[in-house]
Amino acid sequence: LFCVPRHYENDLEKVIIPHGLIMDRTERLARDIIQDMGGHHIVALCVLKGGYKFFADLLDYIKALNQNSDKSVPLTVDFIRVKSYCNDKSTNNVKVIGGDELSSLSGKVSLLGSDIVETGRTMQTLLSLLSESNPKMVKVVRPRLRRSVVFVFISDIGFEVPDAFLVGYALDYNEYFRDLSHICILNDQAKEKYRV
Template identity: 70%
Template sequence: MATSSPCVVIGDDEKGYDLDLFCIPKHYVDDLEKVYIPHGLIMDRTERLARDIMKSMGEHHIVALCVLKGGYKFFADLLDYIKALNRNSDKSIPMTVDFIRLKSYCNDESTGEIKVIGGDDLSTLTGKNVLIVEDIIDTGKTMKTLLSLLKQYNPKMVKVVSLLVKRTPRSVGYRPDFVGFEVPDKFVVGYALDYNEYFRDLNHICVISETGKQKYKA
């Protein structure tokens, strides 16, 4: 399925930026290889995604559904930009928010089976226009399963926005409606993406180092 929103494609040979060019928390300096997507670039891209979403879904009341925990930062920033558009343009849309927490893995392996372990009853989404906000699509299995789960509650429309989509041979071919960045098959952290709950407090999206993987291993 082709994405209706073009995205920034980061090539396999992208080297990233040296850590000492940016403000990195001291406790993470040895745990990261490179800054991959600087915070400012994330924010600019998110602003554009907000505009594209308004253009596509702007005739409707939207329920923005945040997939926790990794999606919370992108969700908050995206909604801030949509609220700014509501204030400053001719077209504005009423928006309500909801949260869902999923479990889709055993240790570090995705099972492809998802359990909803937090959030409201999905029946509140019946007849609504739903925008699912996700931090990263890896294989796409979790999102496909979530979409089929939502379908049972008959929402009027469902669109998905993901900050990142990973280029991986493990992909089932799922592509969201709106994509921020397409990234190579590397383990990235920061901007609320975690490694065993660490690195959520990092502004930039970075590639974790082997030292970091060992230090924060569960």
């Protein structure tokens, strides 16, 4: 019943979070951030590649709220890239690209926008890297959290999701499916079709 690109129609098991629901929850997260952090200068750090869509949508909502509410949040934006997957398995090796410029976070409030928490290894690596820059505070915002994993350092979570391989809304399988608007479960045939 949902619109998906024709080239992915046979690759998806099901849509678990439709795009409209994602946008509604992202707007709520933006409101919570303004409420909690209004008045602080925030360095918003996007974790690429899987976090780019959520990050852009979240910042759009924050900008709109900055213009239309009593509280506002001054923002600067930066990016860092993390890679830890091949096919549908974690490589147990977290590669961080672009972490050499994080010294600008010293003494500032950081908003870390990323994609999904699964094992927590990537987030632990990122938080350790950020702590070396001595930020005043780090707030982690993620659109998705696997049901089987709970961490105390996650500040705001958009959705709790099943322990399945998810694609869409910038989550990929070997760089495919980032252009899918909904969050979906990938079927087994597609895992074979796009395997590297």
